[in-house]
Amino acid sequence: MVRHMKGETAEKVKVGTELVKKALPQMLKGGVIMDVVNADQAKIAEEAGAVAVMALERVPADIRADGGVARMSDPELITAIINAVSIPVMAKVRIGHFVEAQILQAIGVDCIDESEVLTPADEEFHIDKSKFVIPFVCGCRNLGEALRRIGEGAAMIRTKGEAGTGDVVEAVRHARAVLGEIRRLTTMRDEERMTYARQIGAPFELVVQVAETGKLPVVNFAAGGIATPADAALMMQIGVEGVFVGSGIFKSGNPSRRAEAIVKATTFYNEPEVLAQISRDLGEPMVGRSVRSLAEGQELASRGW
Amino acid sequence: MVSVGILALQGDFAEHRFMMEPLGAQVYLVKHGSQLASLDALIIPGGESTTIARLTSSAGDSLLEAVRMKASEGLPVYGTCMGAIFLAREIEGSSQGRLALMDIKVRRNAFGPQRFSREQMLNIPSLGSEPFPAIFIRGPVILNVWGNVEVLSAVEEGIVMARQDNLLVSAFHPELTGDSRVHRYFLEMVRQRKQMCAASRWAGDVEAGSRRH
Numbered sequence: 001m002v003r004h005m006k007g008e009t010a011e012k013v014k015v016g017t018e019l020v021k022k023a024l025p026q027m028l029k030g031g032v033i034m035d036v037v038n039a040d041q042a043k044i045a046e047e048a049g050a051v052a053v054m055a056l057e058r059v060p061a062d063i064r065a066d067g068g069v070a071r072m073s074d075p076e077l078i079t080a081i082i083n084a085v086s087i088p089v090m091a092k093v094r095i096g097h098f099v100e101a102q103i104l105q106a107i108g109v110d111c112i113d114e115s116e117v118l119t120p121a122d123e124e125f126h127i128d129k130s131k132f133v134i135p136f137v138c139g140c141r142n143l144g145e146a147l148r149r150i151g152e153g154a155a156m157i158r159t160k161g162e163a164g165t166g167d168v169v170e171a172v173r174h175a176r177a178v179l180g181e182i183r184r185l186t187t188m189r190d191e192e193r194m195t196y197a198r199q200i201g202a203p204f205e206l207v208v209q210v211a212e213t214g215k216l217p218v219v220n221f222a223a224g225g226i227a228t229p230a231d232a233a234l235m236m237q238i239g240v241e242g243v244f245v246g247s248g249i250f251k252s253g254n255p256s257r258r259a260e261a262i263v264k265a266t267t268f269y270n271e272p273e274v275l276a277q278i279s280r281d282l283g284e285p286m287v288g289r290s291v292r293s294l295a296e297g298q299e300l301a302s303r304g305w
Numbered sequence: 306m307v308s309v310g311i312l313a314l315q316g317d318f319a320e321h322r323f324m325m326e327p328l329g330a331q332v333y334l335v336k337h338g339s340q341l342a343s344l345d346a347l348i349i350p351g352g353e354s355t356t357i358a359r360l361t362s363s364a365g366d367s368l369l370e371a372v373r374m375k376a377s378e379g380l381p382v383y384g385t386c387m388g389a390i391f392l393a394r395e396i397e398g399s400s401q402g403r404l405a406l407m408d409i410k411v412r413r414n415a416f417g418p419q420r421f422s423r424e425q426m427l428n429i430p431s432l433g434s435e436p437f438p439a440i441f442i443r444g445p446v447i448l449n450v451w452g453n454v455e456v457l458s459a460v461e462e463g464i465v466m467a468r469q470d471n472l473l474v475s476a477f478h479p480e481l482t483g484d485s486r487v488h489r490y491f492l493e494m495v496r497q498r499k500q501m502c503a504a505s506r507w508a509g510d511v512e513a514g515s516r517r518h
Contacts (some may be wrong), residue, residue, distance in 0.1 A: 027316060027352055027442055028352075
């Protein structure tokens with residue numbers, strides 16, 4: 001949906017193009033995107049050096065504890081957060097809920113997360129993201145899922161991990177799966193690509209593109225269970241381009257200090273001396289919940305396909 | 306060979322690298338002040354200006370001072386988007402940390418939220434008559450300039466490209482399009498300075514030589 005603007009240069013100005021949508025996440029690389037539930041938290045995140053905030057009513061740890069249906073946040077809350085900070089503001093919609101997405105676009109959100117953390121609105125179809133002028137980020141557990149979302153128009157990919165646990169194991173599993181499958185794809189012979197595309201359920205053109213460039217065609221972050229500076233640096237060393245931190249910051253003892261430390265760890269991820277320095281004296285981390293202790297049906301990562 | 310450092314604390318530094326390397330520059334990713342010593346130029350990429358401000362604000366950080374010192378000695382520095390904000394003396398409505406080297410006042414997010422981010426063809430006479438495909442991502446504009454700042458391009462909302470001696474800024478991201486003219490323009494600034502330095506060294510050698518005889 002390319003809208004042409006009025007004015008002298010009307011024929012020369014284009015908004016909402018694929019290039020413009022993919023460019024926003026490129027500016028966020030090497031950064032940390034933090035979950036916030038109100039304007040005060042958003043300011044703390046911005047001051048700590050977050051590259052963007054994710055506006056929501058409850059962080060995943062609380063969604064997990066409260067149960068019930070989790071939906072898009074109140075636009076009033078999101079607008080208050082937009083007005084409080086100068087960094088980009090993202091917000092979540094339920095998988096497949098394209099009307100929630102239309103609403104977020106209308107209120108001026110910079111990027112939409114079609115998220116498994118909320119209760120899915122459609123168990124069969126994801127949103128056709130190419131219809132929107134603002135970019136979408138979507139979760140994935142492997143390369144096939146990443147390329148399906150990109151095929152639908154996602155301008156950014158993140159691992160699903162297991163949100164609200166403070167357990168990084170699933171984020172590691174998903175990042176290793178995506179990056180490992182990309183490496184495997186680059187070593188395949190040309191004639192093997194179609195069968196591989198069918199096996200992983202991905203659009204053939206995107207499989208060819210990844211095989212030839214050795215990377216995803218969009219920015220790739222880690223999310224779901226990152227709670228410490230070391231967790232963030234681990235994901236960066238594994239090969240993602242930035243991190244989302246959900247419950248890990250504002251469910252910890254000293255959010256401001258921990259947030260700043262995670263920002264620094266994401267920049268200096270391969271300098272252990274710096275990491276050692278910034279990991280000191282951060283107060284209590286969020287109370288973790290091992291992914292293995294979750295009962296069947298409690299994992300959020302299995303939502304979406 | 307020209308050595309170009311790209312500030313790699315956060316942002317799209319990799320995209321600048323992919324532009325610069327095919328143009329024959331040796332690229333170094335810079336995270337610490339000590340890395341600046343041997344460089345011929347520095348690029349400050351797109352990213353979030355408040356993040357860079359936070360990452361360079363810690364006590365004892367040598368990076369800001371190192372960049373300020375090298376730039377005042379004439380090191381060519383090019384800032385795109387966040388880089389332009391970071392180089393500006395004044396930021397409208399903000400006291401966030403910055404290099405404060407260039408005589409410009411900038412407005413952040415001058416085009417509004419992401420849905421107004423845009424592709425736009427620009428007239429940049431210094432790059433020739435062919436319009437330049439510019440991408441603005443929640444970009445700033447320059448509200449006013451003073452000193453000997455030269456305005457290189459402007460749109461309805463404000464100035465979007467300017468130069469002051471060894472400092473070059475653009476509110477848009479030439480590293481995201483295939484058009485390398487802005488990067489070549491910057492490399493030309495770098496080469497001219499290298500030649501000037503070599504010439505003054507040579508003049509110094511001659512002078513020293515004549516004193517010896």
